Amino acid sequence: xxxxxxxxxxxxxxxxxxxxxxRQGMDSGCKNGNPxxxxxxxxxxxxxxxxxxxxxxxxxxxxxxxxxxxPSRCGDCDANSSSRNDPLEGMPIxxxxxxxxxxxxxxxxCEGLSQGTIFPCLNLPFYGCIPRDFHYNxxxxx
Amino acid sequence: MNQKQLLMYITQVSFALTEVNLxxxxxxxxxxxxxxxxxxxxxxxxxxxxxxxxFGPLLxxxxxxxxxEWVNTPWPWQ
Numbered sequence: 001x002x003x004x005x006x007x008x009x010x011x012x013x014x015x016x017x018x019x020x021x022x023r024q025g026m027d028s029g030c031k032n033g034n035p036x037x038x039x040x041x042x043x044x045x046x047x048x049x050x051x052x053x054x055x056x057x058x059x060x061x062x063x064x065x066x067x068x069x070x071p072s073r074c075g076d077c078d079a080n081s082s083s084r085n086d087p088l089e090g091m092p093i094x095x096x097x098x099x100x101x102x103x104x105x106x107x108x109x110c111e112g113l114s115q116g117t118i119f120p121c122l123n124l125p126f127y128g129c130i131p132r133d134f135h136y137n138x139x140x141x142x
Numbered sequence: 143m144n145q146k147q148l149l150m151y152i153t154q155v156s157f158a159l160t161e162v163n164l165x166x167x168x169x170x171x172x173x174x175x176x177x178x179x180x181x182x183x184x185x186x187x188x189x190x191x192x193x194x195x196x197f198g199p200l201l202x203x204x205x206x207x208x209x210x211e212w213v214n215t216p217w218p219w220q
Contacts, residue, residue, distance in 0.1 A: 101169070
């Protein structure tokens, strides 16, 4: 890939605030690039708002069946919904997912060899941070 | 194309072939990919034939004459 030595001043802090043109942005608390905010595990710190007033989860709530003594974490077995625009919202936790590659227009032969891939979607230069204009569905359409 | 350009072309299409090979391993029913594979395979075969007939073998199935031309092409240090 051709971009290994490019300056990295255009990287946004993963938490959404601009990092500026110095390296301080990369040393922010959100180093790992995880766009989620802190949040609670269940997306809701107060289980009562998910359960009915009697303290016992209703059948339609997401609190599971921990009626009575057991503290409930809302019984969520799927990814928490505490952040907006999470493409994996609702998916089972504890499993890694790899998005399915679609066939798109390929690079021509010369460009493909030069970039190290014939697939523009797979041309992902390593910057060590998330660039400001990065789109999660990069790779575009055919 | 001269010898060097033709060899570079063979390298390019060979790489494309490897890439589409990997894609087809996970997407065996993808028709577009299959068409791309067939096209690249054909181009590569034609380029290899052209190169090897003119400049000598690149692979051990590329000796297109009645004499063993491999030893007549430059040795690695030449």
